[in-house]
Amino acid sequence: MSELRDLYQEMVLEHARSPRNHREMPPPCHHAAGHNPLCGDKLDVYVKLDASGQRIEDVSFRGQGCAISQASASLMTETLKGKSLPEALKLGDAVHQLMTQDDAEADGLGKLVIFQGVRAFPMRVKCATLAWHTLRAALGNEPSTEPIVSTE
Amino acid sequence: MSTCTTQTAASGRRLDPLLLRAEFPILEQMVHGHPLVYLDNAATTQKPRTVLEALERYYERDNANVHRGVHLLSQRATDAFEAARRKVARFVNASPQEIVFTRGTTEAVNLVAQSFGLQHVQRGDAVLVSHMEHHSNIVPWQLLCERVGAKLLVIPIDDRGVLELDALDRLLSPRVKLLGLVHASNALGTLNPVAEVIRRAHAHGIPVLLDGAQALPHAKVDVKALDVDFYACSAHKVYGPTGIGALYAKKQHLQAMPPWQGGGDMILSVSFAGSKWNEVPFKFEAGTPDIAGAIGFGAALDWVDSVGLGAIAAHEAELLAYATERVRELPHVRLIGTAPEKVGVLSFVFDDVHPHDVGTILDQQGVAVRTGHHCAQPVMERYGVPATVRASFAAYNTRADVDALVDGLRAVREMFRV
Numbered sequence: 001m002s003e004l005r006d007l008y009q010e011m012v013l014e015h016a017r018s019p020r021n022h023r024e025m026p027p028p029c030h031h032a033a034g035h036n037p038l039c040g041d042k043l044d045v046y047v048k049l050d051a052s053g054q055r056i057e058d059v060s061f062r063g064q065g066c067a068i069s070q071a072s073a074s075l076m077t078e079t080l081k082g083k084s085l086p087e088a089l090k091l092g093d094a095v096h097q098l099m100t101q102d103d104a105e106a107d108g109l110g111k112l113v114i115f116q117g118v119r120a121f122p123m124r125v126k127c128a129t130l131a132w133h134t135l136r137a138a139l140g141n142e143p144s145t146e147p148i149v150s151t152e
Numbered sequence: 153m154s155t156c157t158t159q160t161a162a163s164g165r166r167l168d169p170l171l172l173r174a175e176f177p178i179l180e181q182m183v184h185g186h187p188l189v190y191l192d193n194a195a196t197t198q199k200p201r202t203v204l205e206a207l208e209r210y211y212e213r214d215n216a217n218v219h220r221g222v223h224l225l226s227q228r229a230t231d232a233f234e235a236a237r238r239k240v241a242r243f244v245n246a247s248p249q250e251i252v253f254t255r256g257t258t259e260a261v262n263l264v265a266q267s268f269g270l271q272h273v274q275r276g277d278a279v280l281v282s283h284m285e286h287h288s289n290i291v292p293w294q295l296l297c298e299r300v301g302a303k304l305l306v307i308p309i310d311d312r313g314v315l316e317l318d319a320l321d322r323l324l325s326p327r328v329k330l331l332g333l334v335h336a337s338n339a340l341g342t343l344n345p346v347a348e349v350i351r352r353a354h355a356h357g358i359p360v361l362l363d364g365a366q367a368l369p370h371a372k373v374d375v376k377a378l379d380v381d382f383y384a385c386s387a388h389k390v391y392g393p394t395g396i397g398a399l400y401a402k403k404q405h406l407q408a409m410p411p412w413q414g415g416g417d418m419i420l421s422v423s424f425a426g427s428k429w430n431e432v433p434f435k436f437e438a439g440t441p442d443i444a445g446a447i448g449f450g451a452a453l454d455w456v457d458s459v460g461l462g463a464i465a466a467h468e469a470e471l472l473a474y475a476t477e478r479v480r481e482l483p484h485v486r487l488i489g490t491a492p493e494k495v496g497v498l499s500f501v502f503d504d505v506h507p508h509d510v511g512t513i514l515d516q517q518g519v520a521v522r523t524g525h526h527c528a529q530p531v532m533e534r535y536g537v538p539a540t541v542r543a544s545f546a547a548y549n550t551r552a553d554v555d556a557l558v559d560g561l562r563a564v565r566e567m568f569r570v
């Protein structure tokens with residue numbers, strides 16, 4: 001049960017209950033829809049870059065899913081505001097490593113460190129990484145100028 | 153009542169799940185420090201020792217290819233393989249020539265779609281399925297319909313998960329060339345009134361395929377009494393091995409249908425000018441089959457016979473009633489699938505905890521359930537849920553297993569403090 005407590009820490013549950021930045025974003029912004037067919041989780045991630053096009057000005061998400069995927073998306077949006085694109089992508093990699101490798105570095109991850117608890121649950125890694133994969137996809141997409149209909 | 157409802161009263165025998173458990177070595181283990189409580193039987197059942205021994209005995213003593221050698225082992229393997237076919241036939245009241253071994257239900261449906269389907273379904277025609285189908289009784293028909301330019305029509309279900317028979321009547325038309333229906337739903341548990349559906353479809357000259365994956369372990373199937381055209385099933389859901397199953401098809405259909413896969417064993421003679429097909433059912437069994445699997449399938453059906461299907465069905469019905477009552481007592485729970493006639497499947501959601509989280513927390517307490525869409529996404533969409541938690545019962549489950557499930561669910565609520 002202690003592994004479960006590490007997975008479902010208070011902060012995870014709290015973010016799952018009241019996710020931050022849980023909203024659609026008006027265009028123009030980068031957007032992608034992520035889907036985890038295994039559990040039916042769906043996420044839309046929206047990113048607005050600043051004038052330089054190199055820094056995240058705003059990031060939000062919409063979607064439904066398990067506590068892990070919701071908390072991960074919520075904490076991701078909270079962490080990413082103001083980060084440069086390389087910083088954001090590096091964080092995504094670091095979170096993934098934290099959840100899959102025993103010797104992963106936890107430095108510099110801030111609150112995201114709570115996702116270390118996922119390591120004992122390999123079946124749940126996909127839930128926690130869905131938001132980050134969708135972010136990466138969104139940044140790879142051309143910014144959309146049309147309002148985006150959520151997949152919900 | 154249809155001939156296919158569970159015969160709870162028919163057999164006076166009661167089974168003792170604790171005695172049966174001892175025949176399933178896998179159930180003796182601990183999971184995350186707790187005794188395993190296996191409630192994922194609709195995904196696959198565990199296998200009794202007699203089945204494991206049949207597999208082992210075959211490979212230790214009889215292994216050889218079938219239908220080809222004159223040597224003793226080949227004779228023994230062929231005899232055992234064909235004996236298994238007779239067991240499957242007897243179990244569903246068919247003749248052995250009407251039983252084609254396949255990899256399972258999925259392959260059986262694909263066989264019918266690609267052979268019978270391509271022969272009979274043309275541009276402008278339709279194939280009819282229900283809203284509660286497993287993907288394996290949807291996608292093969294979609295592939296067929298796309299290929300020939302036909303339409304897939306859907307019989308709706310009501311909020312309890314009961315097939316809407318009035319709607320069925322409106323959908324039956326000369327355009328419909330085949331009706332595919334799940335006998336018992338893996339996502340909802342609904343046991344469909346298949347005899348009645350077949351009668352109505354046949355009144356319009358429409359042949360019927362039943363997906364029997366979930367029904368075979370729980371309900372007496374009599375293909376003759378049902379007059380069903382095709383019946384698909386999997387051994388692994390009825391205490392047998394994975395990778396083997398069967399298609400029952402009326403002999404006149406099998407004789408008229410073209411082969412769907414070519415290769416060895418399905419031919420009488422081959423020359424470069426052309427080949428002559430083997431007789432049925434061999435025409436549909438190209439290549440070396442899963443011989444051991446078929447033998448294991450036969451052993452599994454023997455095991456079910458020895459316990460008594462009626463006793464199994466009665467036991468599961470009791471467990472289902474108990475589990476339904478206990479799970480209903482929990483706050484914020486919504487049952488998905490409340491048809492009056494059900495097999496031992498209890499599907500539900502919490503308002504406030506996602507099924508995936510429930511599954512992880514239950515697993516940590518040794519309770520194995522299925523969480524997800526159960527390969528029935530149209531059902532999930534019908535009830536507006538992304539997924540459900542599903543507990544499903546087999547002969548070896550006990551009331552204590554249900555109690556462990558409910559304790560586990562209470563722990564979920566505690567963990568989420570809801």
Ligand SMILES: Cc1ncc(COP(=O)(O)O)c(C=O)c1O
Nearest residue numbers: 256257258286288338363365386
């Ligand atoms: C109702 C139903 N149909 C079809 C299948 C597919 O069976 P198989 O995977 O053995 O081919 C299943 C198994 O999940 C099922 O529950």
